[in-house]
Ligand SMILES: Nc1ncnc2c1ncn2[C@@H]1O[C@H](COP(=O)(O)OP(=O)(O)OP(=O)(O)O)[C@@H](O)[C@H]1O
């Protein structure tokens with residue numbers, strides 16, 4: 001295996017009594033898309049800020065392309081392109097001017113800078129808006145411009161902090177597409193954070209799930225799902241019946257159960273095929289009629305629930321609901 005392009009070793013960052021990052025160690029290999037996935041306050045941005053040399057760690061080490069981020073911050077900055085979680089464009093300048101100033105900061109100029117700006121604005125489909133003031137751009141256009149700007153100095157590594165936060169589904173898909181193309185065509189290594197599990201699953205080769213400053217699991221999306229070693233069963237009851245979880249776990253066959261919208265319950269079970277007949281039987285015994293039943297592989301959200309007992313999602317629709325756990 002090649003050397004890691006990004007490596008953190010027991011990274012710790014404390015803000016007074018808050019331990020934002022707690023002994024975080026991970027490696028990102030060349031041309032990998034690696035995700036830090038976790039809820040608000042998990043420590044994702046703090047980890048990123050150490051790697052991009054904006055913050056010094058309290059203890060531990062971090063390396064970018066073998067360069068120590070504390071000892072040689074300038075060298076690290078040349079290697080990386082960054083899209084910050086919070087918008088960082090000058091909204092009173094045009095798209096072109098935002099790119100131009102960034103290029104100048106990185107020591108670019110002349111025809112070469114002009115060529116790169118045009119090429120990258122074209123890549124994110126903003127060429128027709130090059131001379132428009134950014135204030136009038138939509139959230140998606142701004143994000144695309146930030147991605148183009150991060151690529152301007154031709155970095156080996158792209159760091160994206162919540163690249164699609166707050167964007168509509170269509171715009172998110174576009175940005176996902178750019179990220180995939182950037183890796184494929186430019187051979188760039190990408191480290192990104194997200195709290196959207198679908199985003200992590202779609203984009204990332206490997207993921208670290210973070211919670212309360214710690215990495216609680218790491219692996220490919222499939223490896224993470226196999227932590228549960230189980231399936232998710234969805235049961236819909238008839239409208240006249242209140243959805244309910246069973247009061248026993250069928251000898252350990254059911255790992256957890258929670259009620260979800262649409263008069264349904266969702267069960268995490270060890271083996272759906274074996275357990276379904278028993279679930280039917282048990283509900284029948286209780287006099288409850290199942291209208292519909294289906295099963296699927298777990299999502300990363302279910303992995304997170306399994307590991308922490310909490311939901312990872314944070315949209316209104318996905319507010320935490322009571323969860324029954326037997327273990
Ligand atoms: N400058 C700071 N001073 C004090 N506490 C901070 C500071 N920056 C972050 N924290 C705290 O550190 C913890 C981790 O924050 P961080 O921003 O790294 O989380 P995150 O995973 O990026 O969350 P989000 O999804 O909301 O962006 C939080 O409890 C946060 O309040």
Ligand SMILES: [Mg+2]
Nearest residue numbers: 044045046085
């Ligand atoms: Mg953050």
